[in-house]
Amino acid sequence: MKKFSLIFVLLISSSSCAQKVVDNYSFFKLFVTNEKSEVMLVKWKDAWEIPGKKYKGSKTVKEFIDLMASNHGIEVDKVKLNALITFHYNNKPNPTLMQYYTAKYTSGDLQVPFGSSDIKWVSLEEAYKMIPYTEMVNIMKHIKSDETILWGAAYDVSKKSTATPRSSMLREDFYKL
Numbered sequence: 001m002k003k004f005s006l007i008f009v010l011l012i013s014s015s016s017c018a019q020k021v022v023d024n025y026s027f028f029k030l031f032v033t034n035e036k037s038e039v040m041l042v043k044w045k046d047a048w049e050i051p052g053k054k055y056k057g058s059k060t061v062k063e064f065i066d067l068m069a070s071n072h073g074i075e076v077d078k079v080k081l082n083a084l085i086t087f088h089y090n091n092k093p094n095p096t097l098m099q100y101y102t103a104k105y106t107s108g109d110l111q112v113p114f115g116s117s118d119i120k121w122v123s124l125e126e127a128y129k130m131i132p133y134t135e136m137v138n139i140m141k142h143i144k145s146d147e148t149i150l151w152g153a154a155y156d157v158s159k160k161s162t163a164t165p166r167s168s169m170l171r172e173d174f175y176k177l
Contacts, residue, residue: 024094026055027087030068031140032076034105038121039140040072041130042113048130050140051113055099065101072119073111076103082143083151087135088171090158100139102147135168142174150177 029052032040041048053068062079069076083100110119122130124144128137135155142151154172 024096026097026099028053028055028064028068029098029100029136029139030065030076031082031100031102031143032069032072032074032105033102033124034121036121037124039124039127040074040105040110041120041122041127042072042116043118044116046117047132048127049133049136050127050131065103069103069108071111071113074108075106077106078102078104080147081150082147083139083153084177085135085139085152086154086172088154088156090156095154098139100143100151102143132165133168135170138170138174151175152177 029050030040031050034040039050042051051068051072053064053071055064057064059067065076065079080102081099082102083098085098085100086095087098088095110121112119124140128140131137131140135157139151139153142149142153151174152172153170153174155168156171157166157168159166
């Protein structure tokens with residue numbers, strides 16, 4: 001009976017360990033510009049940024065990007081992967097792979113997506129001033145410096161609390177992939 005109990009406990013503990021989900025995922029950022037070279041920005045929790053969404057589910061990359069665009073009331077084309085950046089958050093055990101895609105606006109009227117408070121087109125220079133995340137601005141500047149390059153880099157990102165803004169430090173300088 002003791003052997004059976006021991007085996008039972010080992011099986012239960014090993015199956016519960018096998019079911020643990022590792023917090024390691026991709027996050028898509030969509031850097032959309034219109035015919036005036038303006039950038040689409042969305043306001044989330046009082047901060048302006050380019051749209052983004054955690055990649056999950058069974059959609060293809062194209063389907064996911066089209067869904068992101070439609071959630072903002074627009075359609076896009078000329079979608080291109082321009083940066084793969086790892087974000088190493090101080091409060092997470094594994095990095096997040098940030099995928100930055102550029103796209104050109106083709107049609108539609110901007111619509112404020114669920115969870116945000118505003119959306120608008122702004123000049124690139126204005127966007128750089130409005131976005132509070134230095135790493136996002138740096139990534140956007142690298143992309144704009146040469147849109148034919150696929151950029152790689154890594155950031156350490158510290159989230160102190162919900163009341164204080166995050167800070168970031170370049171962990172691995174930008175390089176061409």
